[in-house]
Amino acid sequence: MREVVLFFLIVVAGTAGEMCVSRAMKGIGEVHDFSPRSVQSFLLQSLRLPWMWLGIALMSLGFFSLLAILSFQEVSFVVPVSALSYAAGAFGAKAFLGERINRNRWIGIAVVCIGVTIVWWSRK
């Protein structure tokens, strides 16, 4: 039960946080210049966005849940299983970010999820 709750927090809070960050990034626009000064400006610009802070808060919750589960489970098990967020991420990206996910990408995401399921079966 403890594992299920922690995986739920890792997947749901982590995915929601990443989508908030993605929404913030799309507000900034495409980055063309990777010089340190431009990257610094980009970081400062991103920290002024509320979506960014909401994303950081949710991702922090997911991060601490990850730390807790890593204290008693193998890294090579925990991290692949946390990829359950792929399915949640795809649906969330379509619903909240307006991304168009074509058939091939859905197939790829489905195959990734099958792989995650196989990793779950390898649980010791």
Added chain:
Amino acid sequence: MTHTRRLQLKTLPLILVSIILGPLGNVFLGKAMKGIGSVTSSRILDLVPIASQVLASGYIWLGVGCLLGFFIVHMLLLTWADYSYVQPATSLSYLSISFLSYLLLGETISPLRWLGVTVICLGVFLVGRTSPSTTGVHNHA
């Protein structure tokens, strides 16, 4: 050079960096947490001494440093590429995390787990053949 090709040329190197930094960070976190011991309580008072041990661990900070680097690269990618492209594409990190867990933590990876990771990589290949951006974000930073 087409717009899609140009996007792929700058997207792929950054994905490569992220699939090394992210797993390395998780391996360091795993090493630190195994040293601290199993977190069995969810009571705040019980978590305080664990939190202080976490903050004092060098491996935690190494892991956080790697994940911070991964996060910055990830943010840069998301300024032009779809979330639903970046997230599956960086799942190649599951291959590298299996290798790193085996090499640095001595974890035994069963054939079934390797199969699962390989299937994940096949899914990544399929996702990688689609365009990185479908929403037409071309505005400059």
